[in-house]
Amino acid sequence: MAVPYHTHNFEIPTATKQDMVARASNEKVVTPSVLGTAATADTSEFATAEQGKKADSAIQAENLGTLARKNKVNLAEIETNGIPSSTTFLSGNGWQTLSGGGDMTIAIYDPSHKKADTFDMGNMKEAANAKIMSADERKKIANLDNAFLSRSGGSLNGNLTINGSLNCTKSIQTNGWFNTKGTGSYDIGIHFDFSGDGECYSDFVFTGKSLNIYLNKFGDVAEFYDNGTTRFADSINIQDKTYWQPDGNIRGECWTRGSLYNHIEDRACKYASDLSLAAQNKCVTDARFAGYGEFAFTPGEGGKSAFDNPVPSGYVMTGLWKINSQWEVISYSQPQVYIANRGWFALGGW
Secondary structure, eight states: OOOOOOSSOOOOOOOOHHHHHHOOBTTBOOOOSSHHHHHHSOGGGTOOHHHHHHHHHOOOOTTHHHHHHSSOOOOOOOOOOSOOOTTEEEETTEEEEOOSSSOOOHHHHOTTOOGGGTTOTTTOOOBTTBOSSOHHHHHHHHTTTTOEEETTEEEOOSOOOOSSOOOOSSOOOOSSEEOTTSOOSSSEEEEEESSSSSSSEEEEEEOSSEEEEEETTTEEEEEEETTSOEEESSOEEETTTEEEOTTSOEEETTOTTSBSHHHHTTHHHHHHHOOSHHHHHTTEEEEEEEEEEEEEEOTTGGGOOGGGSOOOTTOEEEEEEESSSSOEEEEEEEEEEEETTTEEEESOOO
C-alpha cells in the first residue's frame, strides 16, 4: 500500500495466510496484501481497539528530527514535572532550572551540536544564568584580579597565608613590617612569635637610630646604635665563665675571690684623686716580717764578710750577734704588707 510522504520511508510487511488466520492482537496488527480483502472484512480483523486508543493519543516529539540524525537513540517513557524552557534541563527528577553555578548544559558545552567540538574551551559560551564555573570558584579567581604571579616573578596585593615553610634562595626584602598581625611597636622590623598566641615573642626592629632586639617579657635587651655604641639591658655572659655586670664589676674564674671588685675595689680611684698619706694608707692596712734565716761566719776569714753570702730574694737582715770569739751570726726575714681583700705581699725582690 502507498504511504504518505514523510522524512523517512517506512517498510510495512504484508500479512501471511497464517497471520490472517491468527488475526490481530495488542502486540501485532495485520496488513492484508489486497485492499479489497480489508474492505470486505471488519476492522477488528486487522487491529484491536486498544491499539486504536494508543494511536489516538500518540504525540510526535518535537525533536524527532534531531533524534533521527543520531547514530543510536534510546527512548523511554519518562514522567516529568516542571515546565520545559530554554533555562531548564531534564533530569531524573524532572525539569530543573539552571542555577548558573557551573551546570553542564548543551548550551554551554556543545552550542553547535557537534561532537567534534564538544567541551572545546574556545567554543564554550556563557549566559547570565549559565556559568562555566561556580560562584565559589569565581570568588577565588576574583581575589587575584590585581595580582599576577608568573614563573619569572610578579606582584601580590593583599595578605598571603603560608601554612608551611618559606624557603628563599637569596633574601627577603621589605619596606614594611614582618608581622602576622600587621602591627608592632616600631615601623620596620621582623616579628617572631614562639607560642603562636602572642604570649612569648621577639622583635628585631630598626628605630632610626638603633637596631634593637626586643623581648616582650623584658623589653629591649640589646640596642646597637648608629654611632657604634652598644647597650645591653643586663649582664653579659661569656661561655658561663665571665660575667660583665651592670654595676661595672666583672666576675670570672681567674679571680681567686670571685670578682674584680674584691681585688681592686674603688681604692685606685681614691688614690689617684687624693695623694695624701692617709689616702695611700687605705690601700695597706698591715705589715709584718715573714720567714727567718741565719748565717754563721768567722769575721775576716779568707777576706770575706757575712754580706758576701747569698740570701733569699726579698729578705733583709734583721739581726747580728756574736756567739764567741770566733763565730758571729746574721739573721734574715722578708718584709710583707697586707692589702685589704687581696692578702699579704712581699715588698719586692732582688
